[in-house]
Amino acid sequence: MAIKNIVFGVDDKPPFPIMVLAGFQHVLTLFGATTLVPLIFGPAMGMTTVEIGFFISCVYLAMGIATLIQTHP
Secondary structure, eight states: OOOOOOSSOTTOOOOHHHHHHHHHHHHHHHHHHHHHHHHHHHHHTTOOHHHHHHHHHHHHHHHHHHHHHHHOO
16 A cells, blocks of 8 residues: 655645635535534425525625634634
8 A cells, every 4th residue: 555645744834826716625525514514404394485595694604703713813
């Protein structure tokens, strides 16, 4: 089995194009995960289309607040 080397460490700063691609990948993953959960559980809980939209808005608000809390020094 081949040994894999770590390309970037925890404190390393990758080149800008790699940071942009990694950030874009993170946003797509985050968007899919946070939108898909209300779209699956909303109808299962008997919500209307308007209530599902409000549910998605609440999830985005909670994710934004959680991000601010995590990034606060």
